[in-house]
Amino acid sequence: MPRLTVIAGLVAGLVVGAAGAAPLKVVCTLTDLGWLAAEVGGEDTEVAVLCPGQYDPHFLPARPSLARELGKADLLCYNGLELEIGWLPALLEKARNPRIRPGTAGDLDCSQALSRVLDVPTGPVSRAQGDVHPLGNPHYLLDPRNGVLVAKLMAARMSELRPEAAERFQDRANRLAADLTPRIAAWREAAAPVRERPLVQYHTQWEYLADWLGLELLGAVEHRPGISPSPRHVEELEARGRATGVRELIAAPWNHLDAARKAADRMGAVLVELPAAVGALPEAVDYVAMFDLILARLLAAAGE
Amino acid sequence: MRARQCCLLAAFCAAAAAPVLAQSTATGISPEFNPAISVNTLVIGRVAERSTDRAYNGGDLQEAEVQFTSVVDPYWNANVVFAVHPTHDHAQDNAEGGETESHGGYEGDVEVAYVDGQALPGGFGLRLGKDYLPFGKHVPLHTHQFPFVDSPVAIQACLGNHGLTEVGVRLSHDLPLPWYSDLAAYGVDGQAEIFDGASRDLVYGARWTNLFDLSLESTVEVGGSWLEGPLSADYLLLDPDVTLAGDLAVWGADLTYKWISASASKGPALTMTGEVIVPRPDQGAQDPIGWYALAQYRFARNWWLGLGAGVLDRDLPEPAEEEESGPEHGGLFAWEEVREYKANLTWVPSEFSAVRLEGARFDDQIGDNDDWLVSLQVNVTIGSHPAHLY
Structure with missing residues (x-):
């Protein structure tokens, strides 16, 4: 095609x-x-x-x-x-x-095309x-x-x-x-090695990817979307990350990568920059190439 | 607040608070069609070096706006804003004792109430009702959108302290040019303080906006504005014993450069704006001219730095001997000619709140009335507030 x-x-x-x-x-x-x-x-x-x-x-x-x-x-x-x-x-x-x-x-x-929307709030929204x-x-x-x-x-x-x-x-x-x-x-099958490794995300935007590939998302640096993380939250995330052996923190190119990198360093993980949209990174020239790149970067970070 | 406005406000709020009822066919209450509602509040604390006006010393509610936005039907969108602010003339010089007499209190007003036509042929835009006049860059801004706590002196002096919100009709069209080019023309019933509200003559004017995309991240906007209407009897007058008649024409030009980095959400951003206002009243002109320039820079995710300067200038007659030391004044803008310099630092933790610390220096070019003004402003928005234009 x-x-x-x-x-x-x-x-x-x-x-x-x-x-x-x-x-x-x-x-x-x-x-x-x-x-x-x-x-x-x-x-x-x-x-x-x-x-x-x-x-x-x-x-x-x-x-x-x-x-x-x-x-x-x-x-x-x-x-x-x-x-x-x-x-x-x-x-x-x-x-x-x-x-x-x-x-x-x-x-x-x-x-309107979706059969299932994730993270729909079940309680009051504020x-x-x-x-x-x-x-x-x-x-x-x-x-x-x-x-x-x-x-x-x-x-x-x-x-x-x-x-x-x-x-x-x-x-x-x-x-x-x-x-x-x-x-x-094929992408899902290729992601098998990554499924063994819990991930931390910067912003809560990888839930659908995780749901499809069966990835475990341990938490987000931005524990409240769009709001700068508090030092206390980063400390808690660091402790959880170290306790569970997190090795990768995933983020989109437009996230605050300096803050993401610092958080990754503190929990002994590496920052993996993933294209969250077509064109977000130069190699993500179309929708297929975007997923090719996401898988390639996740697998490379996992040493595969 | 006027009784009628209170009733309208109460009716809107009651509709908004109605519980979701499944039996809307029987009750006639369908929350689905409620307008989007938001409230913006500006709380301010300030202190002036010399001025004794209560408006420039102490804490106050600078303004509270309640906004309703909705689709009316396939042909119209509507926007209504009720504003509450301190009573405008709440500090007056006592002529005998030279002391300030403060009244306090608040007053409300229908600041904006208009419908926008959505189905006009040829891509024309039609706005009917009360709205800010499209003159320059600053006049159309709501108070919570101001880049500094107050309007530039040039705007306040040339176009009035209380904004140009008028009832009338506006027609606009995106001209078929290679760049974005919007031409708007309007006719309104001029009730703002710079116009003669008793006159039966209309105020009319036009605004031409041209915006060039320099890159994905940067734009340059060039605008020209003009309005004309019956002149207020005391517009820019030096002599209180003189009254004016005739027309007022105001010309304006503005230039804005904007750069917003794509490297990160809420990353570095810079806005630089310059605007000049040239009023030409039929009488009592003294060839006034006002201008301001400002820059706003987002240097960190939640932090903005602002710098500004402005001038109100006129060819003034020689001051009388006894006035050389300058008149006693209660308000900062009782001066005839002034330079202003401003700087602020704003913390914006989210799109819905901001805290601004600002210092402003006003130099009177006639008497010894120079003044410092330090302000701390808190800006809070709740509810579903419509997105602002670029």
């Missing part, structure tokens, strides 16, 4: 629609979604991405030029679960595009818990099985908006699923 290259967060399909039909203009908030949309949409779509892979998607600066991109969209695909709540509403207001207004066919919350997401952990695209589900949801919505290309959308989504499914099994 041909794999599109995602560079600097901008993905563009060829403008050659069937029978000369105008391509569907799809704007995705994240590079992962942009790759999936381009795979499903193919030459029937033009795909643009708002948040470059190297940016923390929680805190993208809402530049007005991004609103202009949204103003041209026929379909907006976003992660949902309030991941983009800090910047997407402001951009949508500025874009003034009725085609992608919430509740319309052009508005696609990709989290900002005393930090930047907690009341609807659950939003980093579900770090489980490629969810990527397959999202691709199918995208195909259905694209088909609704461009019925004349519905068959092609469905075919591409099916081909993508057929390509990813054996890879998903």
Whole structure:
């Protein structure tokens, strides 16, 4: 299957629609979604991405030029679960595009594809818990099985908006699923040596990866998401890490790596920088390469 | 607070506090459609070197805003902000004794209440209702968004102490240029202190914003603003026995450079802004000009440093002999011509709170009224507050 290259967060399909039909203009908030949309949409779509892979998607600066991109969209695909709540509403207001207004066919919350959301709070939610997401952990695209589900949801919505290309959308989504499914099994099998090693994460964004690969996450340096860790918490984490033999602390490139490295040093572990999005590291050129790199780095840290 | 506003506020709060009821068909109460509600509170403590005005000495609630935001229907979004702040004229010079008379207390106002059209053809934007006028970079800011505790002197003197929030209509459009270019034009019923509120003439104006993406991390914004309306009788007057009539035209230009590192979330960031305001009243002008420049730098994850300077300048007549030592004053901005210098350090532990320590120096260019002002401000937001624009 041909794999599109995602560079600097901008993905563009060829403008050659069937029978000369105008391509569907799809704007995705994240590079992962942009790759999936381009795979499903193919030459029937033009795909643009708002948040470059190297940016923390929680805190993208809402530049007005991004609103202009949204103003041209026929379909907006976003992660949902309030991941983009800090910047997407402001951009949508500025874009003034009725085609992608919430509740319309052009508005696609990709989290609707999930069969299971992790870390949904069971008790009262308060900002005393930090930047907690009341609807659950939003980093579900770090489980490629969810990527397959999202691709199918995208195909259905694209088909609704461009019925004349519905068959092609469905075919591409099916081909993508057929390509990813054996890879998903192979990645999980390859992760066996890592399953024996408990990990510490910097920010609580690797739960879906851990759930899929069967990894043990001992805790997070940011014990309250988005809030700087207290010295007491780091001390407790250090003690637990040493007691359980933690050897790796995993973090995304946009996390505060100096703080992560210090925490890793204190518990006798190494910092493993993993791509948390397509384009987050130069080698993570697409969704498949991202998981290849995640597995390669975890296995290298484990000495495999 | 006025009774009608209190009733509105109570109605909103009651709706917000309604329990989730499964039988909304029968009750008519459906929390799903409640607006997003947030409250922002600014608490301030300050001390001035010379001024005796209570507003610049002691602790106070600088402002509390209650904001409601919601989708109205497929055609409109709505935003309503109720603001409570200290009574504006709570310190007045006692003419006979030269002492300050403090009244204290608070007053409320509907600061913002507008709807935005969402389905206009051609990508036009339409705003109806009460909102801040789009003049320059500082005027559209809510108080909790200010880069310093107070507005620049140039803004306060040229455009009024209490902001430019007016009722009217605004039409805007993203111009078809290679860069982001937004042109907004408006007509409002001018009630701000710089306008003659009794006049039947409208205030009208325009704002042109151009933003260039230099890279993924940096932008330059160039803006021009203009407004015109019936002049307040005492606008920028030196002589209290004179009253004015006619129109006031104000021109403005601004330049902003912004850089936000992608290397880490909440990593290094820098904003530099300069803005010049040129009012041209039909009468009593003395060719005033005001400007300010500021820089804000995030040097650590939760820490910002701010530096600013500003000027209000006019071609003033020679001061009378007896005024050379400067008039007694109760308020910091009773001066005719002033330079300001500011610096602050802000701790921002999360997006919902900030603590700011600020020092400001005001140099009166006429009399001996130079003053230091030190402020400590706590900024807290609770609830579901809409994201701010870039």
